């Protein structure tokens with residue numbers, strides 16, 4: 088009985104930290120609005136309206152969530168194996184380009200073409216993850232440094248490939264053939280002609296896949312063991328280096344598919360990027376707030392996607408600068424990162440209560 | 444004011460378990476007070492309560508007669524209580540001094556005055572004979588020295604009452620002697636000490652009084668002068684414990700493991716094994732005795748596939764396993780109880796059940812086509828937990844939450860149960876209580892009697908003498924002598940281990 092109670096209490100404590108962080112983030116956002124002469128209630132009402140107040144907004148929110156889920160999964164997957172993949176941004180960019188390339192250059196029935204295009208994204212992202220993985224396994228080069236550098240390589244290499252070989256009009260490639268498109272008239276009409284596409288469901292499936300792979304398969308068991316304790320894993324006969332490489336490849340593939348979703352779903356093309364998309368970097372925040380769990384990642388992708396989507400309505404309806412949203416997101420991450428502090432305060436409060 | 448520390452009627456619960464149930468501990472000024480109890484009895488928990496890491500549900504703590512609330516370790520520090528933990532808490536990349544001043548750095552303006560700190564550390568070190576180099580990096584110094592750094596850390600913070608949680612478990616016999624001298628000099632300087640140890644000999648040698656706890660309950664406090672080892676053991680386990688290992692004459696069969704001219708280099712590339720030869724037969728226990736650092740670690744790692752050899756062969760029941768990777772070695776039938784259970788034996792963040800399946804998770808029936816069957820895994824884990832008397836609320840408890848001894852039992856359950864042809868046991872009873880040691884020794888003998896070969900590597904001469912049938916003495920990477928366990932004694936082994944020859948060359952060329 089009390090055993091069960093304690094269990095529930097533990098789960099609640101686990102949930103409490105992200106929730107408190109979110110509350111603090113919004114509270115701070117309110118204070119900023121007050122200081123800059125806006126009414127926070129009007130502001131937040133407009134924000135919420137901008138997410139769920141209209142079918143179009145909601146569809147766009149789900150569309151925005153899609154790559155965020157993938158980049159969150161990519162960060163979380165590597166993290167579970169004890170690796171910090173800061174290169175999701177680059178893996179996503181190359182995945183985007185590779186998928187679009189297959190989408191443009193090939194002609195095939197959809198049943199072949201679309202999976203192939205997505206696969207191309209996965210392979211490109213996986214390859215981008217493989218490099219830091221192998222460097223870490225072979226030469227103990229820290230993956231953070233390599234993945235950061237690989238981001239720049241990805242950005243400039245894909246820009247240059249587009250510029251040299253694929254430029255169609257202005258700054259972008261041709262549109263992909265419809266047999267490789269994730270566009271859905273059905274979803275679009277359901278949401279008042281938003282850009283919502285099938286990729287959203289692929290993202291949910293990917294989240295379920297990650298959960299299953301890490302917690303229900305023997306390979307996932309191994310990856311997590313290596314993440315927690317390399318030494319004990321190699322004593323138990325697991326090949327630590329292979330697992331490091333594998334983890335980075337899968338992580339990169341998640342990111343690459345995320346890029347494919349953007350290319351095949353949202354935009355239908357790839358373009359010369361003036362700077363990073365930030366979709367990959369946001370994955371770090373998504374994974375952090377989601378505590379590297381599948382369900383947590385979906386929820387926090389919804390939060391971040393929603394905030395970004397709602398920002399425009401907040402400006403239109405309440406006159407609040409959309410940058411406020413970025414501040415709120417940054418603060419939420421700050422508070423999650425200082426969860427240690429929150430946990431400490433909570434145990435303090437508890438002890439005081441129990442002490443009396 | 445008779446007692447420096449009084450812990451009265453302390454109660455501390457964890458999910459599913461009462462770790463301390465109404466325990467009372469009173470420590471006199473200037474004494475060494477032993478805290479004795481089985482693995483998982485609640486000793487570390489009680490000390491963590493005193494050190495402010497845990498808050499008790501009930502009970503009061505008095506320091507020098509005054510009632511106090513120790514809400515966190517800083518409060519404990521301020522009250523003059525210092526703790527040397529069972530598992531060290533040092534930062535490997537930092538120097539000794541940096542580790543010691545961490546959290547209470549002396550400032551010069553706004554920057555840390557490292558010079559001054561180093562000088563102070565040196566002074567304290569000299570005063571108590573700790574012989575610590577303040578500028579050395581933690582990763583470069585021995586375990587014994589790391590422990591003295593932990594002691595220094597508490598002294599630097601002005602501790603008057605020192606808690607030692609199993610300080611001798613990880614030390615070599617020589618280091619233990621030094622530690623005992625250090626404790627004596629601390630007492631001379633007016634400090635009081637609470638000592639947790641499973642080694643009854645140590646209690647008899649240095650302690651004044653001893654408080655015994657069993658399964659979370661206080662059993663009583665005795666004057667060490669009025670008791671003896673077997674009385675203490677009986678008090679703590681609740682039954683008579685035999686220190687002698689009961690075993691029949693070994694009946695060795697074929698050779699299971701054969702090592703020929705094995706050459707291995709250590710991590711720095713220095714030759715650690717020098718054409719080592721050793722045979723172990725089925726149905727016998729071969730003990731490896733030696734001073735630490737004479738190649739034992741490299742020998743174990745070479746056999747289990749964790750370290751490449753640069754020459755020679757290892758054969759297991761006729762198969763050459765020299766080049767096998769760890770997984771292949773395990774599958775060929777070698778079990779391995781590693782020396783360092785936290786680093787090598789367990790994934791502390793996994794459940795104890797997952798740890799029990801750490802080598803077999805991928806095999807049928809625990810995994811089919813790559814998908815795990817947790818039901819089957821936990822069924823198996825539960826069975827082993829019962830069979831090996833691992834004390835844990837259940838199989839889904841994180842390994843981290845188990846007491847040191849119970850973690851070790853879980854590892855042994857895992858390794859022995861795979862029923863390997865050959866078992867390497869490295870320090871299998873380090874940190875275990877006498878009851879558990881008896882149990883594990885019996886298991887090793889049982890394995891022997893089932894016709895398996897056992898290689899026991901231990902720094903504990905008692906253990907080697909008691910359990911082994913034959914003893915191989917390792918010195919500078921070579922087996923310099925093989926003696927019959929019955930026909931030798933500590934003195935002779937000690938001599939051989941130091942590189943001496945056997946009984947004045949009696950049976951030598």
Ligand SMILES: Nc1ncnc2c1ncn2[C@@H]1O[C@H](COP(=O)(O)OP(=O)(O)OP(=O)(O)O)[C@@H](O)[C@H]1O
Nearest residue numbers: 457462482483484485486487488844845846847848
């Ligand atoms: N943080 C924790 N969470 C849950 N249970 C715990 C925790 N710490 C200890 N326990 C449980 O409390 C009991 C007492 O553990 P403790 O570590 O105090 O034992 P001990 O006497 O120090 O044993 P050992 O000699 O093996 O170190 C054990 O059953 C252990 O599993």
Ligand SMILES: [Mg+2]
Nearest residue numbers: 486487529847
């Ligand atoms: Mg303990």
